Amino acid sequence: MPAPPFGTASAYTDSFPSPPPRQVTISSETCFNLSLFKDMLKQYRRLDDQIITRLNRAQAQLRDTTRHASSPPSTASSSSWWHSSASSSSSSNNANDAMCLQIWDEIMSGWAHRQTMLSYCITAVDRSVLEKKPVEENVQFVPFSRYGQEVGMERERGWKEEEVMADQLRNEEAIEAIIRKRTLDAFKSRCQYFALPAPGSAAREWWDLAESGRAGRGPDLP
Numbered sequence: 001m002p003a004p005p006f007g008t009a010s011a012y013t014d015s016f017p018s019p020p021p022r023q024v025t026i027s028s029e030t031c032f033n034l035s036l037f038k039d040m041l042k043q044y045r046r047l048d049d050q051i052i053t054r055l056n057r058a059q060a061q062l063r064d065t066t067r068h069a070s071s072p073p074s075t076a077s078s079s080s081w082w083h084s085s086a087s088s089s090s091s092s093n094n095a096n097d098a099m100c101l102q103i104w105d106e107i108m109s110g111w112a113h114r115q116t117m118l119s120y121c122i123t124a125v126d127r128s129v130l131e132k133k134p135v136e137e138n139v140q141f142v143p144f145s146r147y148g149q150e151v152g153m154e155r156e157r158g159w160k161e162e163e164v165m166a167d168q169l170r171n172e173e174a175i176e177a178i179i180r181k182r183t184l185d186a187f188k189s190r191c192q193y194f195a196l197p198a199p200g201s202a203a204r205e206w207w208d209l210a211e212s213g214r215a216g217r218g219p220d221l222p
Helices: 028-032 034-044 051-070 078-132 146-190 202-212
Strands: none
Touching: 028 034, 028 078, 028 146, 034 078, 034 146, 051 078, 051 146, 078 146, 078 202, 146 202
């Protein structure tokens, strides 16, 4: 199974104090190193963790821009300033819509990347468990053979540990669903007039998945 590339620069520019990772390629070895895997997830979840801060900052910048644009110059006539102010208000609404759309695209991109990572690792660990897990009718232990007992115990310990790892990965998938729901609720509270993605689109499927709070994978993004 080829390892998927993971990570984009654009989605994390405002979240990482250092330059964001351009592309990280994970392998099955990454999946079996659970502490490393969780650290990578934590890093890429920072966009969601800071969503309120990002939205507040973006909207504050828009308000400052609008206030500056709508302030009447001392030499302007009342009529020309009124038309300028109305135009500025319209531009502000358009800028707010564009800001919300950009942040939504970045949120959705982050969800898709993390879910790709989770799905890849869950599949890799499940496959390893199936390959190692003994089939009952084929398991034979040599009586009174210390070597046979040690090999059997070692094999059992290996697949059982990986089975626990698979459960932990699925738990991370459940956590991911909670994070998506929380992030979407925060986004809707700040972008109340955001137009829902078109029904049947990949964006709408991600929106509906997040809103439902269900674990699982949304569609691939173009």
